[in-house]
Amino acid sequence: MRRPASGRRRLFIALLLTFAIVGIFIVRLVDIQVVRADQLNEDSFNKRAIAVTSYAARGDIVDTNGSVLAASVLRYDITASPRNVHDFTRIVDGKKVSVSVLQAAGEIAAATGKDHNDIYQALTKDPKSDFVYVVKGVDTATLRAVRKLSIPGIWDEKHPARTYPDGAVAGNLVGFVGTDGPQYGLEKTEDKCLASTNGSSTYERGADGVRIPGSTVTNKEAVDGGTLKLTIDRDLQWFVQQAIAEQATAIGAQSATAIVYRVKDAHIMALADWPSVDPNNRNATPIANLGSLAFSAYYEPGSTMKALSASMLIDSGKATPTTRATVPSVWRTPEGGTVHDAGNHAVEHLTLTGVLQQSSNVGISMIGINVPPQQRFDYMTKFGLGQISGVDFQGESNRGIPPLKNWDDQRKYDMLYGQGVAVTAVQLAGAYQAIGNGGVRLPLTLVESCTKPDGTVVTPQAAAPVRVISEASSKTVVNMLESVVTGGELGRVLTIPGYRVAAKSGTAEVAGPNGAGYTGDRIVSLSGLAPAEDPQYGVLVTYTKPAIMKSSAAAAPTFHKIMTQVLKTYRVPPSTTPSTSPPATW
Amino acid sequence: MTNLAYSLPARSPRGPAPERAPHIEIVSTRSQRRARPRTVYALVTVAGLFVILMVQLLLSIVLSQGAYQISALQAQQTELSRDAQTYTEQLDVLKSPQNLSARAEALGMVMSTAPAVYLRLSDGAVIGTPTAMRASQTAVIGADGALVPNSLLPEQPAPGMDSGTTAAAGAPSGATATGSVASTAGVLPSPVTH
Numbered sequence: 001m002r003r004p005a006s007g008r009r010r011l012f013i014a015l016l017l018t019f020a021i022v023g024i025f026i027v028r029l030v031d032i033q034v035v036r037a038d039q040l041n042e043d044s045f046n047k048r049a050i051a052v053t054s055y056a057a058r059g060d061i062v063d064t065n066g067s068v069l070a071a072s073v074l075r076y077d078i079t080a081s082p083r084n085v086h087d088f089t090r091i092v093d094g095k096k097v098s099v100s101v102l103q104a105a106g107e108i109a110a111a112t113g114k115d116h117n118d119i120y121q122a123l124t125k126d127p128k129s130d131f132v133y134v135v136k137g138v139d140t141a142t143l144r145a146v147r148k149l150s151i152p153g154i155w156d157e158k159h160p161a162r163t164y165p166d167g168a169v170a171g172n173l174v175g176f177v178g179t180d181g182p183q184y185g186l187e188k189t190e191d192k193c194l195a196s197t198n199g200s201s202t203y204e205r206g207a208d209g210v211r212i213p214g215s216t217v218t219n220k221e222a223v224d225g226g227t228l229k230l231t232i233d234r235d236l237q238w239f240v241q242q243a244i245a246e247q248a249t250a251i252g253a254q255s256a257t258a259i260v261y262r263v264k265d266a267h268i269m270a271l272a273d274w275p276s277v278d279p280n281n282r283n284a285t286p287i288a289n290l291g292s293l294a295f296s297a298y299y300e301p302g303s304t305m306k307a308l309s310a311s312m313l314i315d316s317g318k319a320t321p322t323t324r325a326t327v328p329s330v331w332r333t334p335e336g337g338t339v340h341d342a343g344n345h346a347v348e349h350l351t352l353t354g355v356l357q358q359s360s361n362v363g364i365s366m367i368g369i370n371v372p373p374q375q376r377f378d379y380m381t382k383f384g385l386g387q388i389s390g391v392d393f394q395g396e397s398n399r400g401i402p403p404l405k406n407w408d409d410q411r412k413y414d415m416l417y418g419q420g421v422a423v424t425a426v427q428l429a430g431a432y433q434a435i436g437n438g439g440v441r442l443p444l445t446l447v448e449s450c451t452k453p454d455g456t457v458v459t460p461q462a463a464a465p466v467r468v469i470s471e472a473s474s475k476t477v478v479n480m481l482e483s484v485v486t487g488g489e490l491g492r493v494l495t496i497p498g499y500r501v502a503a504k505s506g507t508a509e510v511a512g513p514n515g516a517g518y519t520g521d522r523i524v525s526l527s528g529l530a531p532a533e534d535p536q537y538g539v540l541v542t543y544t545k546p547a548i549m550k551s552s553a554a555a556a557p558t559f560h561k562i563m564t565q566v567l568k569t570y571r572v573p574p575s576t577t578p579s580t581s582p583p584a585t586w
Numbered sequence: 587m588t589n590l591a592y593s594l595p596a597r598s599p600r601g602p603a604p605e606r607a608p609h610i611e612i613v614s615t616r617s618q619r620r621a622r623p624r625t626v627y628a629l630v631t632v633a634g635l636f637v638i639l640m641v642q643l644l645l646s647i648v649l650s651q652g653a654y655q656i657s658a659l660q661a662q663q664t665e666l667s668r669d670a671q672t673y674t675e676q677l678d679v680l681k682s683p684q685n686l687s688a689r690a691e692a693l694g695m696v697m698s699t700a701p702a703v704y705l706r707l708s709d710g711a712v713i714g715t716p717t718a719m720r721a722s723q724t725a726v727i728g729a730d731g732a733l734v735p736n737s738l739l740p741e742q743p744a745p746g747m748d749s750g751t752t753a754a755a756g757a758p759s760g761a762t763a764t765g766s767v768a769s770t771a772g773v774l775p776s777p778v779t780h
Binding site: 067068071073074139140141163164165166167168169210211212213214234235238239241242245246249274278280281284496497498499561564567568571573574 | 649650652653654656657668669671672674675678679681682683684687699700701702704713714715732733734735736737738739
């Protein structure tokens with residue numbers, strides 16, 4: 001049926017109004033949902049979503065027994081937003097107390113131990129700024145004290161830091177981390193193992209700051225650094241560092257090094273430098289002492305080289321332990337040069353063993369020259385002299401052995417007793433390791449393994465062993481070196497009751513600048529292996545430029561002390577047979 | 587055909603009586619009644635929907651409650667791990683050789699510089715010569731003081747003299763006894779064990 005006309009009009013108006021209102025709503029809806037959607041989303045997200053960095057800890061450095069040498073800790077930076085810093089009131093014992101900015105700065109200064117004025121300056125210098133550092137690197141107790149003050153505008157930030165709980169023990173090896181990252185030592189060279197990656201995630205939170213469940217989105221997982229395990233024994237390292245520091249101070253040496261290594265696998269048990277750095281307090285140490293001189297400093301080793309020369313003679317068959325020599329105090333070489341012994345003496349009848357026992361430069365020159373230069377060069381290369389050691393520590397360099405064309409008529413004799421050729425302490429220790437290990441030189445190892453946070457253990461790839469001399473030759477040479485301890489002038493100091501010890505002393509002259517002859521300074525050293533019938537451990541002690549006691553008698557007591565401790569620490573059973581060595585005279 | 591000339595029957599004087607419309611009800615047949623859905627089902631469905639909505643609401647309340655709990659526990663965890671870190675740091679420093687040697691020295695212990703003496707268990711033989719140490723000759727830290735510094739240790743015996751070593755900044759010299767650890771003075775604390 002038809003509606004009356006007025007009815008139709010009312011209906012029409014009503015419909016029109018309805019459509020109009022719906023239309024407005026649709027327009028508004030489209031506007032919010034489509035046109036301004038992105039911008040609104042972003043605005044609200046920023047108000048709700050928080051980006052969080054999850055800190056991953058840098059890996060620890062531990063010694064061979066697991067004692068921590070370097071660890072990661074969290075410190076905090078107190079920051080402020082000067083824009084929001086102002087006088088405020090605090091409720092103390094129910095009463096309102098007003099606190100001014102100056103007073104607040106004083107309270108922060110008292111809590112952190114910093115200067116009152118510095119803090120006040122930081123807070124008020126730039127009133128428009130939104131971020132300023134007030135105090136950097138405070139520990140947890142201080143952080144809590146500052147937080148308890150509840151000063152408006154003061155916040156804190158996490159700041160990962162590094163601590164070295166054992167101080168200067170192994171400081172020369174471990175190195176330290178600076179503000180830009182690792183700077184020295186194993187912290188730097190093993191950074192690949194130690195470095196951590198921070199993770200990031202975002203989550204949304206409600207107005208009262210509580211995380212909205214289910215809203216965390218992890219963009220990147222935090223990955224901790226791996227644990228670096230060294231071959232160093234921390235307690236032995238401390239002992240050795242203390243021992244060389246005491247003696248070096250007593251004789252007024254410029255520096256000192258000591259290396260303790262295990263002969264069978266060339267692991268370094270202790271490597272001490274003096275003076276060396278305490279990584280917690282690196283500013284107290286001059287730059288020259290921040291690294292490890294045992295690895296980086298080249299010097300002419302002196303008589304400790306004679307053991308290597310004897311090895312070359314025995315292995316090449318050019319001499320035996322009883323080869324005879326008539327040894328004057330000064331010898332004129334066939335080419336017209338001169339070789340001197342350390343002290344004046346009458347003409348002596350020495351065997352090769354005796355030459356080592358008395359440490360005669362003339363004796364070793366007379367006999368040693370029989371090995372052709374090329375063969376000597378090859379032996380020295382195989383011994384690892386002048387080359388970067390298996391450790392590849394920071395500061396090591398490849399200087400090489402002087403090329404044959406530079407072996408003039410004097411130098412070719414000098415090199416037999418350790419002058420005219422330069423090595424580092426580590427290279428010399430490596431050569432003695434070869435002599436003790438049946439003639440096979442293994443690369444010296446300082447880093448035992450790197451344990452990743454997921455548990456995988458990565459052992460560094462070691463270089464191949466090098467056969468330097470035959471096993472029989474090595475046994476012969478070690479036996480000859482026993483005579484230094486049983487019959488040499490330092491014998492009484494070097495003898496360790498119950499053990500057969502093989503050793504060689506060295507008092508080296510130091511070359512003057514510009515190669516103009518030698519100065520009056522000396523570098524005294526002592527290198528040895530024990531027990532001699534089957535060497536387990538080797539020790540090399542070096543003192544550079546002592547002011548008093550410029551002979552190797554300065555190094556002998558330290559060697560004795562360290563070797564006794566090493567034999568005790570590693571429970572080496574005493575020797576069952578007495579020391580015998582070939583005759584020294586004829 | 588009706589002849590309209592004739593008069594129509596007269597209306598009754600009362601007109602159509604305003605009697606109540608007859609109450610007519612459509613009675614559904616039995617089959618129709620059976621076909622109608624029962625109210626119970628509708629009520630159950632609606633109630634079900636209602637329950638589902640309520641459960642959802644409750645769950646989300648519990649979830650949010652859980653979120654608050656998580657937040658509180660996380661805050662507690664952070665504080666506790668901070669404590670743990672502080673104590674671990676302190677422990678590591680106390681375990682350092684510098685501290686141990688200083689404490690040993692303070693207790694009056696001496697270092698043995700003689701080689702080790704071994705006891706062979708198979709036949710009870712003693713290998714090596716046992717040597718008694720005299721205190722004067724074997725101090726743990728020599729007369730020069732502790733020459734391997736640890737700047738994290740608050741007190742250490744300062745070195746007697748030195749030139750350019752990395753010694754800790756000068757405190758008055760002399761090995762300071764850092765306090766007896768024993769509960770009865772002068773007696774080494776030792777556990778009572780068999």
